[in-house]
Amino acid sequence: MNVSSQSTGPRPKPATGPRARTRKLMVTTASRLMQAGLTPSVSEVAEAAEVSRATAYRYFPNQTALVHAVVEEALGPILKWKGRTQDAEQRIADLFDKALPRIAEFEATFKAALRLSLEQWAQEGAAATQPRFTRGHRIDLLTDALAPLRGRLTDAAFDRLAQALSLIFGVELFTVLKDIWNLDDTQSAGVAKWAACALVRAAMAEADNRETAEART
Amino acid sequence: MNVSSQSTGPRPKPATGPRARTRKLMVTTASRLMQAGLTPSVSEVAEAAEVSRATAYRYFPNQTALVHAVVEEALGPILKWKGRTQDAEQRIADLFDKALPRIAEFEATFKAALRLSLEQWAQEGAAATQPRFTRGHRIDLLTDALAPLRGRLTDAAFDRLAQALSLIFGVELFTVLKDIWNLDDTQSAGVAKWAACALVRAAMAEADNRETAEART
DNA sequence: CGATTTTTGAGACGCGAGTATCATATTGGT
DNA sequence: ACCAATATGATACTCGCGTCTCAAAAATCG
Numbered sequence: 001m002n003v004s005s006q007s008t009g010p011r012p013k014p015a016t017g018p019r020a021r022t023r024k025l026m027v028t029t030a031s032r033l034m035q036a037g038l039t040p041s042v043s044e045v046a047e048a049a050e051v052s053r054a055t056a057y058r059y060f061p062n063q064t065a066l067v068h069a070v071v072e073e074a075l076g077p078i079l080k081w082k083g084r085t086q087d088a089e090q091r092i093a094d095l096f097d098k099a100l101p102r103i104a105e106f107e108a109t110f111k112a113a114l115r116l117s118l119e120q121w122a123q124e125g126a127a128a129t130q131p132r133f134t135r136g137h138r139i140d141l142l143t144d145a146l147a148p149l150r151g152r153l154t155d156a157a158f159d160r161l162a163q164a165l166s167l168i169f170g171v172e173l174f175t176v177l178k179d180i181w182n183l184d185d186t187q188s189a190g191v192a193k194w195a196a197c198a199l200v201r202a203a204m205a206e207a208d209n210r211e212t213a214e215a216r217t
Numbered sequence: 218m219n220v221s222s223q224s225t226g227p228r229p230k231p232a233t234g235p236r237a238r239t240r241k242l243m244v245t246t247a248s249r250l251m252q253a254g255l256t257p258s259v260s261e262v263a264e265a266a267e268v269s270r271a272t273a274y275r276y277f278p279n280q281t282a283l284v285h286a287v288v289e290e291a292l293g294p295i296l297k298w299k300g301r302t303q304d305a306e307q308r309i310a311d312l313f314d315k316a317l318p319r320i321a322e323f324e325a326t327f328k329a330a331l332r333l334s335l336e337q338w339a340q341e342g343a344a345a346t347q348p349r350f351t352r353g354h355r356i357d358l359l360t361d362a363l364a365p366l367r368g369r370l371t372d373a374a375f376d377r378l379a380q381a382l383s384l385i386f387g388v389e390l391f392t393v394l395k396d397i398w399n400l401d402d403t404q405s406a407g408v409a410k411w412a413a414c415a416l417v418r419a420a421m422a423e424a425d426n427r428e429t430a431e432a433r434t
Numbered sequence: 435c436g437a438t439t440t441t442t443g444a445g446a447c448g449c450g451a452g453t454a455t456c457a458t459a460t461t462g463g464t
Numbered sequence: 465a466c467c468a469a470t471a472t473g474a475t476a477c478t479c480g481c482g483t484c485t486c487a488a489a490a491a492t493c494g
Contacts, residue, residue, distance in 0.1 A: 022441085039339040039483070054441045057482070107338070107405035115335040118328055121396070122256040136397055163398055164412035168381070173391040179338070180353055181380055195381035199412055239471085258451070269473045274452070 021024060023059050027048050030134045031070045031109070039112040042066055050084035064120070074106040083145055091145040092165065095194055099141070100189040103171055138166045146200075153207050161203040166167045168192045240276050242266050248287045248326070256329040259283055281337070291323040296354060300362055306417045308362040309382070313413055316358070317406040320388055327388035356384045363417075370424050378420040385409045401433045 029049040033040045039050070041063050046056035060066040078099045083091040103110055142162045149158060169192070177188035246266040250257045257265070258280055263273035277283040295316045300308040320327055328349045366375060386409070392407035 043481075053482095054444075055442055058441085062482070087426045092486090111335055112339060115332055115339065117396075118332040118335070118392070122325070122329060122332065138393075138399065141330055158410055160411060163394055163400070164385070164415075165326055166393055166398070167390060167409070167412065168384045170393070172393070173384060175335070176355075176383055176387070176389070179334075180356065181383070183380070191377055191380045192384070194377060195384065195416055198381075199415055202415035260451075270452095271454095271474075272472055275471085279452070 022051065022055065025068050026051070026056060026059055027073060030066050031073060034067075034070055034109045034112065035106065037108050039063075039067070039108065040113075061111070064116045067109065070109050071106075071113045074102070074109050075137065078102055078141070081141065081145075086148045088146055088148045088204070089197050091148065092142075092196050092200050093193060095141060095145045096169070096189070096193045098190060099169070100173070101185070104174060104185040106191065107171060107174055111175065114171055115173075138169055142166055142169065148197070149200075149204070153203060154210075157203055157206055157207060161199060164197055164199050168195050239268065239272065243268070243273060243276055243283070244286050247283050248290060251284075251326045251329065252323065254325050256280075256325060257333075262343065272389045275283065281333045284326065284333055287326050288323075291313070291319070291326050295319055295358070298358065298361075300364070303365045305363055305365045305421070306414050308365065309347060309359075309413050309417050310410060312358060312362045313386070313406070313410045317384070317390070317409060318402070321391060321402040324388060324391055328392065331388055331392075337375055355386055359383055359386065366417075366421070370420060371427075374420055374424060378416060381416050382413055385412050 026045055026049050030040060030045045033048060040042075042056050042060055043053050045060075045066060046053045049056070060069070071110045081098050083094060085091060085094075096192065123167055139162065142165050146158065146162055146165075149161070153161065173192050174185070174188050177191060178185070183191070243262055243266050246267050247257060247262045250262065250265060255261070259273050259277055260270050262277075262283060263270045265271070277286070298312055298315050300311060302308060302311075356379065360389070363375065363379055363382075366378070370378065390409050391402070391405050393401045394408060395402070
């Protein structure tokens with residue numbers, strides 16, 4: 001068993017033993033509740049998992065930690081994405097095709113994460129922007145998918161494209177399109193994918209124009 | 218004074234008298250606190266406005282109602298926007314130029330509104346999508362700005378464009394670009410504006426292609 | 435098996451949000 | 465100036481989240 005002299009401090013996960021077992025039980029239970037549309041508190045997960053509140057709070061000090069764990073699980077397959085072609089537009093389309101259905105499936109989970117990150121932001125007095133949840137993964141995934149354009153676009157244009165794409169690559173998408181436009185999951189994903197491809201084409205077209213303009217001089 | 222036989226029920230706003238005065242004081246105070254980066258509770262506003270908690274709760278039954286009122290104030294100038302040209306891309310650029318600085322200025326307010334709408338969504342069990350806060354205004358503003366394209370695009374293409382634009386026309390923009398890309402307000406607005414114009418051009422180009430293709434047959 | 439350490443459960447506690455009640459102050463009409 | 469209606473303030477209360485403490489249960493090891 002792992003070393004641990006203090007009694008209530010966080011331990012490194014042993015990956016085996018009763019601690020790992022209980023933790024997994026809680027994450028599974030929380031994930032199930034969330035896919036049912038709820039955003040359960042630690043107490044609620046405790047009850048559903050049939051452990052005492054005190055035990056539950058030993059593993060997850062608050063709702064944020066719990067949601068964070070569920071998000072990591074939900075995110076798994078998306079982070080494994082790897083582009084197969086060198087066509088940037090195709091790569092972006094691939095990425096969106098893979099990620100958006102998964103995000104839609106775990107919509108409640110990701111919305112909860114977004115909500116909690118906003119709460120945190122509000123409490124910190126709108127300063128000290130620290131890495132939030134999984135949001136940083138967007139940058140990696142998108143810059144990865146756009147990698148073929150690294151040479152063709154200026155650094156500024158590349159960043160701007162990645163930044164614009166990150167606006168339409170997340171739960172916010174479903175928040176807006178489903179809640180205020182009354183679209184369904186598939187329609188929402190279609191809109192986002194169209195916009196993403198259009199932005200990639202636009203960035204490439206601008207780069208081409210710049211090149212020919214320079215060539216004329 | 219207005220009729221009101223029950224003692225604690227909501228009254229129609231008289232627009233004058235002590236009720237209007239106290240209400241305005243609270244909204245002003247809340248707005249000031251929010252621009253300072255806080256998301257004050259009803260109790261906190263009560264203290265800052267130097268009225269008792271009980272009185273404050275008589276005007277705003279909860280934080281949601283309070284934020285709603287502040288959002289309405291902050292939104293004022295944006296809703297007055299009217300396009301001056303018939304060039305759709307120019308109209309969109311205008312709208313973004315007018316709206317984004319204001320949204321940035323009231324960032325904490327709009328983020329609080331977003332947060333509260335997510336809370337509401339979570340509590341309702343992810344069903345029964347009712348009109349949320351001010352989000353519906355996006356549709357009106359964007360379809361208004363895109364009005365010149367009504368004839369040139371198919372209805373489906375028009376809707377898709379408006380939907381895509383609504384993804385990059387809101388606080389979510391700053392949430393993503395400032396918090397995870399570390400941009401500032403101006404840079405964020407620039408990215409959004411570029412993306413918006415690119416999407417409008419893309420939609421128009423697609424329409425043109427479709428027309429010429431049909432003309433060939 | 436027996437002793438030590440770790441995990442768990444039960445309950446008490448503090449805190450902040452929102453509600454309810456009652457007494458006091460203020461306003462408006464006559 | 466007086467009275468009734470209304471606005472306000474102080475306080476107590478419920479409720480859910482998160483913390484803390486202590487004793488019982490369970491796992492580990494000699």
